[in-house]
Amino acid sequence: MEQMKRIAREFVLLPLQEKVEYAVQEHEGYGQAFVFSEDQQLDWSDLLYLTIMPAEKRKMKFWPAKPVEFRKTVEEYAIQVQRLSNQMLYLMAENLSLNAPDRFVHIFGEISQSMHYYPPCPRPDLVIGLSSHTDGGGITILLQEDGVVGLQVRKDGDWIPVQPIPGGLVINIGDMVEVISNGKYKSIEHRAVANKEKDRISIAAFCNPEKEAEIGPACELINESNPLNYRNFKRSEYLESYFLEGKKAIEFAKINPSSAG
Ligand SMILES: O=C(O)CCC(=O)C(=O)O
């Protein structure tokens, strides 16, 4: 984890002309995420977004060759992060009493990683580091740098800072687990704020379904007292909504938006 943070920092501090070699294409690579229009206010952050698992889906042209340990570190981190996410996903499915406790593990076999860099900002009151959203996968495993708070989660209408714990990871629930659990597990709205004095790096691993996957509430969770809260959809349909609507992507699948939460 420490090595991962170190190489992320070394990469983001490279001169811009070296980083643009990995410039974003079709949502993968280095740049700004979620740019929908020319006049939108942009987030106060840079992003490197990579597919890391399974290995054959990696697009190596976006993987920085500098610092020299970059690729090896991300590969090793990917193996560990998948091991941890599989354990989490198994326990969550078991806790929901899904018929197959390995159901989530099978569905969320693809992992993408975002490395965000938030430079210090002279007027943090005027910008948002990363604007409010819910993550679009099953779960997210987030590694934060120690010593600077940036992540906030929304609870009962308030923004609560999530203090980094040395050696700790944050696990967020994403929209796909919300749907399959029929709303029992809620995806968490969160954002990152900029900091006046210090810069900050975060590394998020998103466990995603395949593009072709069909997503919908597990039928064993539906009964008279728990009616269906979401309709079935294809992962690709969700992604279209994500890139068009931005950060309220899951709304389209709610059967009754007021009750599905
Ligand atoms: O920087 C953070 O802590 C949040 C990152 C995040 O939410 C994301 O990459 O989806």
Ligand SMILES: [Fe+2]
């Ligand atoms: Fe997020």
